[in-house]
Amino acid sequence: MKTTNLKKLTLTAMLITVAVVGSLFSFPVFASKCSPVQHMVNILCAVLLGPSYGLAAAFAAALIRNLLGLGTLLAFPGSMCGALICAIVYKYTKKIILTCVGEVFGTAILGGLCAYPIAIAFMGKTAGDIAFYAYILPFFVSTAVGAVLSAMLILSLNASGVLKNVQVGLEG
Secondary structure, eight states, X not given: OOHHHHXXXXXXXXXXXXXXXXXXXXXXXXXXXXXXXXXXXXXHHHHHTOHHHHHHHHHHHHHHHHHTTSSOTTHHXXXXXXXHHHHHHHHHHOOHHHHHHHHHIIIIIIXXXXXXXXXXXXXXXXXXXXXXXXXXXXXXXXXXXXXXHHHHHHHHHHHHTHHHHHHHHHHO
């Protein structure tokens, strides 16, 4: 295995751990448990690792959170849509603020819309009785807080030069 892949896999595992442990700091909004740390991790993965690792990390964190009872099934569409969109935005623009906006859009709008059929299919009619747009608001709250946290962290790392060193170190 190449050293670069091992570094990326190790960082991915560490960020999954941060997302899972960070989900202990969640708050309920309607049918979802809002976990801003997950969205912070999505943006960190986008900036440091790229779309495939970011999407894998979001899936793994959602799976572990659900297995431990720290999340709901809504964690899958919310975190995975956000992770994919923000990673694609960062890949093509390299702009931190646009990446954060991509996370908010991917999670709140796309993830919120995808949550509705999942809620009906797997969480029962009562979860589905809430109008589909009701999932957008909690996802927006959660992802906006996470995006602000990650923007502050990443912009600080960028200003100090640490971000570039980590990115170069992950490239090989």
